[in-house]
Amino acid sequence: MFFWRKNQVRTRFAPSPTGYLHFGSLKTILYDYLFAKQNGGKFILRIEDTDQTRQVEGAIESLLKTLKWVGLALDEGVFLNAGGKAAERGHFGPYTQSQRLKIYQEYARKLLKAGQAYYCFCSSERLENLRKEQEAAKKPTRYDWHCRHLTEDEVKAKLDKGEKYVIRLKVPENQEVEFTDWVRGTVKINTNEIDDQILLKSDGFPTYHLAVVIDDHLMKITHVLRGEEWVSSTPKHILLYAAFGWTPPEFIHLPLILNPDHSKLSKRQGDVTVEDYRADGYLPEALINYSALLGWNPGTEQEIFSLKELIKAFDLRKVHKAGAIFDREKLDWLNSVYIKKLPLEKFVELAMPFFLNVIPTKPERRVEESLRPLTKGSLDFAMANAIAPLGMTKEMVRKILALEQTRISKLSEVGKGMEFFFTEKLDYDAKILVWKKSPPKADSPLAKNKTAENLESLIKELESYPAGEWDKNKLEEKIKNFIKEKNLDNGSILWPMRVALTGLQKSPTPFEVADILGKEKTLERLKNAIEKLKSNI
Numbered sequence: 001m002f003f004w005r006k007n008q009v010r011t012r013f014a015p016s017p018t019g020y021l022h023f024g025s026l027k028t029i030l031y032d033y034l035f036a037k038q039n040g041g042k043f044i045l046r047i048e049d050t051d052q053t054r055q056v057e058g059a060i061e062s063l064l065k066t067l068k069w070v071g072l073a074l075d076e077g078v079f080l081n082a083g084g085k086a087a088e089r090g091h092f093g094p095y096t097q098s099q100r101l102k103i104y105q106e107y108a109r110k111l112l113k114a115g116q117a118y119y120c121f122c123s124s125e126r127l128e129n130l131r132k133e134q135e136a137a138k139k140p141t142r143y144d145w146h147c148r149h150l151t152e153d154e155v156k157a158k159l160d161k162g163e164k165y166v167i168r169l170k171v172p173e174n175q176e177v178e179f180t181d182w183v184r185g186t187v188k189i190n191t192n193e194i195d196d197q198i199l200l201k202s203d204g205f206p207t208y209h210l211a212v213v214i215d216d217h218l219m220k221i222t223h224v225l226r227g228e229e230w231v232s233s234t235p236k237h238i239l240l241y242a243a244f245g246w247t248p249p250e251f252i253h254l255p256l257i258l259n260p261d262h263s264k265l266s267k268r269q270g271d272v273t274v275e276d277y278r279a280d281g282y283l284p285e286a287l288i289n290y291s292a293l294l295g296w297n298p299g300t301e302q303e304i305f306s307l308k309e310l311i312k313a314f315d316l317r318k319v320h321k322a323g324a325i326f327d328r329e330k331l332d333w334l335n336s337v338y339i340k341k342l343p344l345e346k347f348v349e350l351a352m353p354f355f356l357n358v359i360p361t362k363p364e365r366r367v368e369e370s371l372r373p374l375t376k377g378s379l380d381f382a383m384a385n386a387i388a389p390l391g392m393t394k395e396m397v398r399k400i401l402a403l404e405q406t407r408i409s410k411l412s413e414v415g416k417g418m419e420f421f422f423t424e425k426l427d428y429d430a431k432i433l434v435w436k437k438s439p440p441k442a443d444s445p446l447a448k449n450k451t452a453e454n455l456e457s458l459i460k461e462l463e464s465y466p467a468g469e470w471d472k473n474k475l476e477e478k479i480k481n482f483i484k485e486k487n488l489d490n491g492s493i494l495w496p497m498r499v500a501l502t503g504l505q506k507s508p509t510p511f512e513v514a515d516i517l518g519k520e521k522t523l524e525r526l527k528n529a530i531e532k533l534k535s536n537i
């Protein structure tokens, strides 16, 4: 089978699985993906799990789940199989570094043979002392070449004795290392400033530097995209490519994402992981759209981009050099745009788990919080166990959610401020029923009387409406006509109506609320309001 053609663009994302996906990584993945797709290339996921001290149980699966949710499909490498477990596909595997130890060991030996690397037998105590001495003398901390000068016989004797060793790169003396980064231009450094890197550790595991170079080469990666924090490692990689006699790939170091105060985006300042945003009710389309704009702009007014549009418009050559400021308001706005675009059925599915978290159903009946959209079965379950006991119907919930869809910017806002819909007896001060601009002073018995009178005539009017005409548009049209006929101000009817139905001074329109409550509950709440006014005069 023909699976690779010369010059085919191949990008990779190479996370060390920590259990979550930082927003900056999402940007890297997206740019990897877009660049591969727009060049007819391949996007690969490789797991860099050679740091045994940093292993987190289930981290790979959780990362893959997040990636799947985000919706950026990879072509090769590690993916989540139907059983929810990590699996691999592709011809350049294994794609998990801990399964490639033999490969790294073999290549490290090649470097030893070629005189490009050497055995180092220094104990950790010696290295620790060396570091302390250098620090005390305010010198850069680096290896002092102690074992670089060992003779072949000395090395052999130590190996025969079974002494523990690491393998270090023999960094050439006083030479310029240079590479061109697409974002930062030419980067140059003298080798005298580069430490003799450890390539293979005493436990036979490679360091990041050795593994990344071998893998990028063997997996035929053409463009390495990664965070700016790796720029200083790249000269070491260039030296390794040279030592092996390989051509390095292109390098594109993406600028960091910054807080508004220009500090590095970190957990301390709030949410930084894709998982945090998912749990807060952001849609993957919004996160992708926003990530694309974090460090690139199309040079036009367009801000809303589907993935397809991004594949067309994105230009890796135009990535900004400066750090991108994370603008939460803009992300919220984008999310609200994507929320509004959802078909209602889809929105209901996505919003229900969040809605169930805010309704006051007794805890033992409460449906477990779940980030998964509800299936039909679990929706019925939620209805029976959490919604029906509140005196609400499925239709009411759908209508509440339809209203929410137009006003929220993230799913976790669903139902907040809407408690009045499922509160049996509203608790509010009768005073607020009086419209502030009504002629007698709001506090006066006269004003309260007048308000009660207005509500009474409204009740009479509403009682005459057939149940089939009880929807927000018809209600609005008819009630406004009624107000005109009575020669009243809109506020003198609509204000007390809204407060009577919600107990709040700020809420959706009285027509929307009455529509959702239904005729019976609406009339009941209006009557309660009149009682409140009368007992308060």
Ligand code: GLU
Residues within 6 Å of the ligand: 013, 014, 015, 016, 048, 212, 225, 226, 227, 230
């Ligand atoms: N494993 C590195 C990380 O965790 C990958 C760096 C690279 O892309 O070379 O970010």
